[in-house]
Amino acid sequence: MSNASNQPLDGEVYYPDPSIVANANVRDWEALAKFAHDDLEGFWAQRAEELEWFRRWDKVLDDSNKPFYKWFVGGKTNIVHNALDRHLKTWRKNKLALIWESEDGRDHRTYSYFSVNREVNKWANLIKAMGVQKGDRVTIYLPRIPEIVFAMLACAKIGAVHSVVFAGFSVDALQGRIEDSQSKLVITADGSWVNGKIFELKKIVDEAVKRCPSVENIIVVKRTGHEVNIDPARDHWFHALAALPIASGKCPTEPLDAEDPLYILYTSGSTGKPKAILHTHGGYMVGVYTTLKYVFDIKDEDRWWCTADPGWVTGHSYLVYGPMLNGATSFMFEGGPTYPYPNRWWQCVERYGITILYTAPTAIRGLMRFGEAWPNKHDLSSLRLLGSVGEPINPEAWKWYHRVIGKGRCPIMDTWWQTETGMFMITPTPVVPLKPGSGTRPFFGQEAEILDEQGNPVPDGEEGYLVLKRPWPAMLRTIYGDDERYVRQYWSKYPGKYLAGDSARRDKDGYFWIIGRTDDVIKVSGHRLGTAEIESALVSHPAVAEAAAIGLPHEVKGNAIHAFVLLRAGHTGSLELAEELRQHVSQHLGPIAKPDEIKFVDKLPKTRSGKIMRRVLKARALGLPEGDTTTLEE
Numbered sequence: 001m002s003n004a005s006n007q008p009l010d011g012e013v014y015y016p017d018p019s020i021v022a023n024a025n026v027r028d029w030e031a032l033a034k035f036a037h038d039d040l041e042g043f044w045a046q047r048a049e050e051l052e053w054f055r056r057w058d059k060v061l062d063d064s065n066k067p068f069y070k071w072f073v074g075g076k077t078n079i080v081h082n083a084l085d086r087h088l089k090t091w092r093k094n095k096l097a098l099i100w101e102s103e104d105g106r107d108h109r110t111y112s113y114f115s116v117n118r119e120v121n122k123w124a125n126l127i128k129a130m131g132v133q134k135g136d137r138v139t140i141y142l143p144r145i146p147e148i149v150f151a152m153l154a155c156a157k158i159g160a161v162h163s164v165v166f167a168g169f170s171v172d173a174l175q176g177r178i179e180d181s182q183s184k185l186v187i188t189a190d191g192s193w194v195n196g197k198i199f200e201l202k203k204i205v206d207e208a209v210k211r212c213p214s215v216e217n218i219i220v221v222k223r224t225g226h227e228v229n230i231d232p233a234r235d236h237w238f239h240a241l242a243a244l245p246i247a248s249g250k251c252p253t254e255p256l257d258a259e260d261p262l263y264i265l266y267t268s269g270s271t272g273k274p275k276a277i278l279h280t281h282g283g284y285m286v287g288v289y290t291t292l293k294y295v296f297d298i299k300d301e302d303r304w305w306c307t308a309d310p311g312w313v314t315g316h317s318y319l320v321y322g323p324m325l326n327g328a329t330s331f332m333f334e335g336g337p338t339y340p341y342p343n344r345w346w347q348c349v350e351r352y353g354i355t356i357l358y359t360a361p362t363a364i365r366g367l368m369r370f371g372e373a374w375p376n377k378h379d380l381s382s383l384r385l386l387g388s389v390g391e392p393i394n395p396e397a398w399k400w401y402h403r404v405i406g407k408g409r410c411p412i413m414d415t416w417w418q419t420e421t422g423m424f425m426i427t428p429t430p431v432v433p434l435k436p437g438s439g440t441r442p443f444f445g446q447e448a449e450i451l452d453e454q455g456n457p458v459p460d461g462e463e464g465y466l467v468l469k470r471p472w473p474a475m476l477r478t479i480y481g482d483d484e485r486y487v488r489q490y491w492s493k494y495p496g497k498y499l500a501g502d503s504a505r506r507d508k509d510g511y512f513w514i515i516g517r518t519d520d521v522i523k524v525s526g527h528r529l530g531t532a533e534i535e536s537a538l539v540s541h542p543a544v545a546e547a548a549a550i551g552l553p554h555e556v557k558g559n560a561i562h563a564f565v566l567l568r569a570g571h572t573g574s575l576e577l578a579e580e581l582r583q584h585v586s587q588h589l590g591p592i593a594k595p596d597e598i599k600f601v602d603k604l605p606k607t608r609s610g611k612i613m614r615r616v617l618k619a620r621a622l623g624l625p626e627g628d629t630t631t632l633e634e
């Protein structure tokens with residue numbers, strides 16, 4: 001392997017402190033990387049052996065039907081067995097699994113592994129009582145409260161497939177996802193707290209399920225306590241159900257095939273409707289367990305805080321499953337970083353003695369603006385490692401995070417991965433020299449490459465398409481219900497290689513630098529949104545004939561949504577209408593998708609076949625050359 005860490009590296013480099021290396025879960029990065037490179041199956045088999053199986057696998061990797069890879073074939077397990085049941089046989093039964101604080105800071109809850117297990121069993125029994133069986137889909141639309149963790153684990157425990165929809169999405173997004181998954185059961189809350197205000201989750205569900213005949217039951221968690229509509233034939237308060245004898249604290253964990261589905265999670269793609277990314281029990285479990293253990297060096301004495309929402313993959317892998325698979329203590333916070341004051345997170349770090357903090361560049365940039373005085377008011381000395389995910393972190397933000405939050409002591413794990421990959425793919429570990437803004441090198445067993453349009457590797461330092469060359473256990477298995485789209489989307493541009501959808505560069509030390517998406521996905525505050533979804537929300541307004549959405553650079557959000565709107569005859573553009581359209585998108589798709597700016601135009605640049613050229617709109621907005629416009633219609 002090239003770039004051994006004892007050779008001097010190019011550019012600005014932060015070398016690991018020997019005290020960190022001495023205690024790390026992975027001390028010899030090179031040796032483990034070499035082992036995984038030479039014996040991929042052997043490496044992953046060893047990791048899988050650290051977990052429990054009802055039946056051992058016959059084959060680690062089955063690649064006989066590419067790109068439909070299978071992992072731990074013949075193995076029987078259940079991710080919940082390893083996340084919960086396994087710990088109950090040890091001292092960890094009494095260990096804190098989850099610490100939770102409410103947005104207003106007035107509520108604190110703690111759960112041991114023993115009590116998480118009881119809650120999960122209650123939920124599992126109730127979900128079964130609703131007629132949900134192995135393989136059935138359950139839509140979960142809940143705020144960042146412990147119940148979302150319990151509901152997810154409960155589904156997994158009985159072999160049901162959860163489909164979590166981020167509670168910042170609204171009616172259209174929720175409806176599309178329930179419809180596509182054909183869920184029989186929806187789990188929601190009366191509302192969620194967002195900066196002191198109530199977001200009406202139940203109202204949104206009521207609206208969404210009007211057009212979803214598959215839904216038979218809705219379980220409603222009381223969170224805000226305000227009045228909501230309850231349809232007695234369909235809706236059930238969780239607290240009422242939980243008081244019934246059926247909600248017992250005991251429930252067997254279903255033994256499942258390693259390849260049985262665990263969850264689907266919708267994510268935005270190039271065009272059309274969001275894709276249901278499918279993950280399975282066995283491989284996902286091994287991948288997520290291993291990456292958290294090696295990259296964030298999780299130990300029993302840690303207090304881990306992943307600030308992501310369970311509604312995104314980061315929450316699935318590293319708030320719900322990863323920490324519990326490792327028997328870790330995890331902190332979950334209902335609110336955001338700046339409400340009511342920009343010290344809210346630092347208060348939590350101090351109050352709970354957080355040792356590892358994993359968050360997004362957008363949050364760091366947002367907090368930077370308020371200055372150092374806010375974090376400096378708090379004792380952050382418990383922190384030992386930091387993490388970043390969701391979008392490229394600019395070196396200024398990296399250095400601020402390192403200096404002001406980590407006090408120069410805490411290495412930053414900049415983890416590149418995706419909903420599709422399920423686990424970290426390009427990432428340092430605490431023993432790897434860091435370069436601000438780079439996720440360093442591929443994880444053990446992985447190889448990445450930067451290709452040009454024709455599929456040739458580009459020279460180091462040049463930009464191209466990022467691909468992954470080797471299968472990994474937590475890889476998506478397909479797009480639920482659409483195998484053909486799975487093949488076309490990820491494996492067709494360069495046969496045999498996984499197309500990530502990002503552009504990137506590799507430097508001469510083998511370090512990867514992500515530049516951004518190459519498709520019609522916009523990363524807004526780290527949230528993945530599709531231009532198609534935003535455009536269809538706009539076009540659903542009676543004044544709009546056509547719309548195009550693009551992302552333009554934004555200091556805090558990374559990208560901001562700008563929309564170009566062509567009005568129907570009889571409508572004229574005005575500031576009021578622009579505001580109305582912004583609200584319209586917010587109400588239909590969700591507040592996270594509200595465009596920053598709406599411009600009224602008489603014409604949209606299109607190809608002769610009628611495809612909107614967003615690339616041209618973007619170039620014009622930025623005052624850059626329009627590039628190849630030979631296909632532009634005139």
Ligand code: WT7
Nearest residue numbers: 314389390391392414415416417418419514528
């Ligand atoms: C896209 C995937 C995977 C967790 C959250 C996002 C961007 C993600 C990084 C990073 C630069 C990153 C990429 C990727 N991205 N992490 N560390 N550095 N870019 O998952 O919503 O599926 O989005 O997020 O563009 O393709 P996701």
